Amino acid sequence: MNQKRTYMRILGFIKPYRSLLVIAMVCMVMVSLLTAGQAYMLKPLVNEIFFNKDHFMLMVLPPALILLFFVKGIFDYSYKYLLQNVGQSVIRDLRNKLYGHIQSLSLSFFHKTPTGELISRIISDVTLIQGAVSNVLVGILKDTTTVIALIGVIFYLNWRLALISMVLLPIIVYPIVKFGRKHRRLSRKNQQTTAQVSNILYETITGNRIIKAFCTETYEKNRFGAMLDHLFLIIMRDTRIKAVSHPLMEFFAGIGIALVLWYGGNQVLNGVSTPGDFFAFMAALIMVYEPLKGLSKINSALQQGIAATERVFDILDIETDVSEKKEALELPVIRESIGFHNVSFRYDDKTMVINDVDLQVKAGEVLALVGSSGGGKTTLVNLIPRFFDVSSGSLTIDGIDIRDVTLKSLRKQIGIVTQQTILFNDTVKHNIAYGSPDATEEEIVAAARAAHALKFIEQFPEGFATVIGESGAKLSGGERQRISIARAILKNAPILILDEATSSLDTESEREVQQALENLMQNRTTLVIAHRLSTIRNADRIIVIQKGRIVEQGTHDTLLPQDGVYKMLHDMQFQNEAMQLNNAE
Ligand SMILES: Nc1ncnc2c1ncn2[C@@H]1O[C@H](COP(=O)(O)OP(=O)(O)OP(=O)(O)O)[C@@H](O)[C@H]1O
Ligand SMILES: [Mg+2]
CATH class of the missing domain: 1.10.287 (Helix Hairpins)
Incomplete structure (x- = not known):
């Protein structure tokens, strides 16, 4: 039953190419018949030429033989070409579909599935399916008809x-x-x-x-x-x-x-019996061996193909847990606020990582999130672009639930610098302009300048055309971070999320980049996460997050006197810095 469904689904992929397939099938049947014909021709060949010494037959049969081989060759070529064409088309379609589907899945899918496995699904499993489809088709059509035709000849002869x-x-x-x-x-x-x-x-x-x-x-x-x-x-x-x-x-x-x-x-x-009969018989009998061997492969190809198909369809059947509603709206540009309403969130079935957070971020506000590691800061901001959906409660922009709008219109409004910088093995220019394909040369340079990246980029012999290696391996951590800041600057989105955006920079460049970021934050709604509290001193509001809850909020000046978590974090850093200064002296 299950196998039948798998067959039907594969047939669905073959369907667009059915006319090609039918021609291929006709060609295969012709090859089978002509193979049997070749065996049968030995009979008149031996009897008429060698025993009856018929000169007319000697004139006719050799050219007929050539013609037979020629015609068979054309059909042989055609079926192989067409079948490969259908098979490769199916592969291409399946890979496209699989890749598109994988791209549509949410981040949690990528956290769960090993990269190597995904690659092998798209590359080798799909190839196995193609092998199975063509082996089985050739087996069922060409080999079966050839065996039947040859056995027919055998019985007809003797x-x-x-x-x-x-x-x-x-x-x-x-x-x-x-x-x-x-x-x-x-x-x-x-x-x-x-x-x-x-x-x-x-x-x-x-x-x-x-x-x-x-x-x-x-x-x-x-x-x-x-x-x-x-x-x-x-x-x-x-x-x-x-x-x-x-x-x-x-x-x-x-x-x-x-x-x-x-x-x-x-x-x-x-x-x-005549010698001609005998030779034709022997020829047909020997010729039966090849297609018989082909038939024996069908089952194994089929099993392999089915297993691979099931693995591929398993992925195609995974539904994304962050999906877009059919009647999703375009989200207008943010004018008022981002609202968290009793938001709770957990990964899988684990304990709650975000607990009942209620928070309004006014448009144009710079909100800083601080708190000890693992508190849920990254998780909280990841909910805004819907990398994950809230487990309960809701998240709104200007009062519109973000689950009611298109992902594109939502994410277009958000510029993000992630905690782990993610760059592609491409040129500096393409990495900065990633997601902004229409950016002009000047805009890219300006973004790099604002991110304080221009100086080091220009020092590369190839400048903006430098290829930066896998995940930016050829750059320093700070350089990588500045490229991804430039990328966010270029995107020029109304909402800005900075997750430890300057953590890899030394104090001097941090100060410079900080200046650039502060310019960038103007007229934008910004959520900035930082461990180094000195970088968020100027934020409009600071919220302290511990164990997924907001435990304190205010400004630097109102939080310090409270003698709470913020003060503790602040004092610890201050001591560290003082110690470092002492050591330096
Ligand atoms: N993909 C995931 N699957 C399951 N649990 C996760 C996942 N990502 C994070 N967590 C857990 O969620 C909790 C909060 O993580 P989060 O990354 O939000 O913390 P954070 O406040 O940003 O910490 P840091 O300051 O170190 O960046 C942690 O306990 C972490 O173990
Ligand atoms: Mg984090």
Whole structure:
């Protein structure tokens, strides 16, 4: 039942190409018929030319043979080309759909699913599906019709002899089935191990810095080596099976052919049958072997394909937990406020990370969030662009629930500098202009200048055209941070979220960037998270978050005298700074 649904869904992907597929199928049937025709032609060839010494036939048959090969070749080419065309189109569509779907899923999906696994779904599982689709189609259509046509020829030529060979057939087919099953089991193991190998590769290449820092090169080399040895053994076992199955089958086939030769030869010598009949018969019998082998592959291709298809559809069936309503509105530009109304939030089924937060952020206000690590500051601001949806309560902009508006109109209004800077392996220019494709050269330079990034960018030999490496690996932490600040500046959105935006900068550049950010904050609604309290002294309002609750709020000047959490955080930092100053002296 489940399998049937899987078939139907795959058929849905093939449907747009059905006319191509029908032509391919016709071509396949033609190839089968012409193959049988070739075998049959041996009969007149041997009888008329060699025994009856018919000169006319000698003129006719060789050109006819050439024609037959030629026509068969055209059909053979056509079906292979068309079938590949359909298969690759299905692959492309599936990958597009899968990728589009993955992009539409919420952040929590990406937190749960390992990157390596997603990549292997899109690359190798989809390829397996294509292999299955074309193998099965070729198997069912071409191989089956070829076998039927050839067996037809065999019976037509000599039904007695045909019956004898049919009895022998199972002996030859048995090893095909037997070994096929073993091969399938091993190839599944092979895939699993290959996936593990690529997982190790992915982790150890992206996390190479840690490997170096902890001197675990040998450990990782051994781990990888052990995995490769395991893979080697699996492949060699598979190779043994594949290598022994062919000679074994040929041996059995040889016995069969010897029997047929003996019996058929007798018939010819006794004048019951003609040599032409006999040769055509033998040819057809030998030719049956190839398509028979093809048929034996169908089942394993099918199983592999179904498993892969299910893995792919599993992902396609995941519904995003941050979805857009059908009748979603365009969110107008913020004019009044962002409102948190009794907002609570938890990741998965864990404990509440945000507890009953009630908060109004007035348009144009600079609101600072402080509090100890793990308190829920990042989580709270992540709710505004709907990276996650509130578990209870609601979040509004100018009184409109953000779940009622389109994601695009919401996110367009938000400029964000995240705690972990996220850059792409592209040029400085493209990283700054990411999401602002219409930005002019001047605007990009101006954004870089405002983020105090211009100086170091211009020092690169290739300037804005410098490629910054995977996740900006070729930049320092502070440089990376300034690029992502420039990106937010360029986006020029009315709501600004700065999550530890200047944490990687030294005091001097922090002061400079701070100046730029303060300019940027003018006329914008800003939520700024900072551990270094000196950077938020000028905020209009400071809220202190502990364990997902707002425990204090006010300005720097009203909070300090309260002798609460803010004062404690402030005093600790002040002591640290004083200590550092002392050490420096
Ligand atoms: N994706 C996630 N899945 C499950 N739990 C999470 C996830 N992200 C964060 N948490 C948990 O939520 C809590 C709040 O995390 P959050 O990142 O909001 O803290 P924070 O106040 O920003 O801390 P910091 O100052 O260190 O950045 C933490 O206890 C953390 O373990
Ligand atoms: Mg945080």
